Amino acid sequence: MAYTPKKIETKWQRQWEEEKAYEPDEGLERKKKYILSMFPFPSGRLHMGHVRNYAIGDAFARYYRKQDFNVLHPIGWDAFGMPAENAAIKHGRHPKEWTYSNIDYMRKELNTLGISFSKTREFATCDPLYSKWEQEFMIKMFEEKLLYRESTTVNWCEDCHTVLANEQVEEGCCWRCDNEVQLKEMDGYYLDIKRYADDLLGDLTELEGKWPSQVITMQKNWIGKSQGLEFVFELTEASKAKLGGQFETYSVFTTRPDTIYGVTYTALAPEHAITKYLMKHDLLSKNVSNKIAKIINMTEIERAKEGKEGYDLGLSVIHPLTQEEIPVWTANFVLASYGGGAVMAVPAHDERDFEFATQYNLPIKRVISGGDALPYILEGTLENSDTFTGMKNTDAKAQIIAFFQTKEVGKGVTNISYAIGV
Numbered sequence: 002m003a004y005t006p007k008k009i010e011t012k013w014q015r016q017w018e019e020e021k022a023y024e025p026d027e028g029l030e031r032k033k034k035y036i037l038s039m040f041p042f043p044s045g046r047l048h049m050g051h052v053r054n055y056a057i058g059d060a061f062a063r064y065y066r067k068q069d070f071n072v073l074h075p076i077g078w079d080a081f082g083m084p085a086e087n088a089a090i091k092h093g094r095h096p097k098e099w100t101y102s103n104i105d106y107m108r109k110e111l112n113t114l115g116i117s118f119s120k121t122r123e124f125a126t127c128d129p130l131y132s133k134w135e136q137e138f139m140i141k142m143f144e145e146k147l148l149y150r151e152s153t154t155v156n157w158c159e160d161c162h163t164v165l166a167n168e169q170v171e172e173g174c175c176w177r178c179d180n181e182v183q184l185k186e187m188d189g190y191y192l193d194i195k196r197y198a199d200d201l202l203g204d205l206t207e208l209e210g211k212w213p214s215q216v217i218t219m220q221k222n223w224i225g226k227s228q229g230l231e232f233v234f235e236l237t238e239a240s241k242a243k244l245g246g247q248f249e250t251y252s253v254f255t256t257r258p259d260t261i262y263g264v265t266y267t268a269l270a271p272e273h274a275i276t277k278y279l280m281k282h283d284l285l286s287k288n289v290s291n292k293i294a295k296i297i298n299m300t301e302i303e304r305a306k307e308g309k310e311g312y313d314l315g316l317s318v319i320h321p322l323t324q325e326e327i328p329v330w331t332a333n334f335v336l337a338s339y340g341g342g343a344v345m346a347v348p349a350h351d352e353r354d355f356e357f358a359t360q361y362n363l364p365i366k367r368v369i370s371g372g373d374a375l376p377y378i379l380e381g382t383l384e385n386s387d388t389f390t391g392m393k394n395t396d397a398k399a400q401i402i403a404f405f406q407t408k409e410v411g412k413g414v415t416n417i418s419y420a421i422g423v
């Protein structure tokens with residue numbers, strides 16, 4: 002017997018429709034099963050990726066119906082936000098008209114596939130009935146302080162009047178219109194997902210052996226939890242005077258408190274308030290100011306592609322334990338978004354710091370023994386580290402944090418790099 006899809010599929014799809022075969026019943030007697038596939042974005046046409054994705058969910062739903070579960074397998078449309086806005090700009094149509102006409106077309110396509118979605122539960126995330134509750138939810142989160150307002154630097158396209166994700170900036174220009182992207186300070190709302198970092202990490206351990214290990218690693222890196230020491234560098238009196246008394250200290254975060262005695266310089270992000278003050282008050286040469294301004298106009302990704310670049314800011318800070326004077330630099334690899342935009346540098350035990358120190362002829366001080374080659378990034382015994390000399394570097398971490406806490410010049414903190422903008 003020949004398989005004639007037009008004939009056979011149409012026949013059975015009509016019958017399922019008449020019998021309302023895929024509508025869950027309202028009764029509570031049978032065991033319930035909720036099977037949710039990711040909502041498609043109403044881009045206009047289905048593609049093979051959709052077919053593959055929804056066939057898998059459909060197989061699950063049908064399997065559980067055969068087991069006499071009361072199955073709810075809904076479908077909806079991820080129809081709100083920047084993709085719809087951008088597509089509407091591109092096609093010169095109103096976003097609402099563009100979105101709903103695409104949904105109508107794609108629904109027809111989905112129907113011909115015979116996927117067993119409930120037809121009575123469908124919605125689009127731009128429907129007022131849905132967005133109303135979404136807004137209510139946002140207000141609730143704001144009240145619970147799960148949503149907070151913060152000013153951050155974003156990529157901005159003046160032509161499109163939109164914020165761009167880092168991936169949407171191509172060689173400093175907007176991917177859509179090729180206009181030069183500006184960095185702009187802008188207020189935004191963020192979800193305080195950091196509070197759930199431990200829960201998320203805990204749940205990842207349950208997936209070990211079930212998920213590919215590289216996916217678990219990616220998830221962990223994405224959450225970006227690191228434990229370390231936060232402390233302040235105090236500027237020397239001369240440096241404070243140079244900065245017009247506007248700055249006394251700045252805070253740094255490190256995951257390597259065990260290498261604290263090996264700090265030979267410190268570096269600020271080009272966007273750091275101190276760097277900006279120096280530029281604004283002509284306290285750097287014109288040439289250096291221009292070069293820093295150029296870095297500020299690059300995205301984090303673009304900076305990472307460049308070689309290491311930095312400039313001596315002509316300032317010094319005092320090492321919190323040795324009281325030595327340490328030079329202050331600005332460097333293109335120090336990110337404003339991480340740990341307050343300032344780092345301590347330990348060239349003897351960090352590859353990046355070593356490369357930078359070698360390039361700019363900065364001092365290198367070894368504080369962990371083992372092997373001759375530098376940088377030495379493996380475990381070892383502390384040396385040149387005052388009372389901590391002779392201790393295993395891994396054991397010294399907690400002790401050095403405790404020492405900072407006792408002297409009230411620093412504290413142990415957990416830094417989480419993950420935040421969601423809304």
Ligand SMILES: [Zn+2]
Binds near residue numbers: 179
């Ligand atoms: Zn643009």
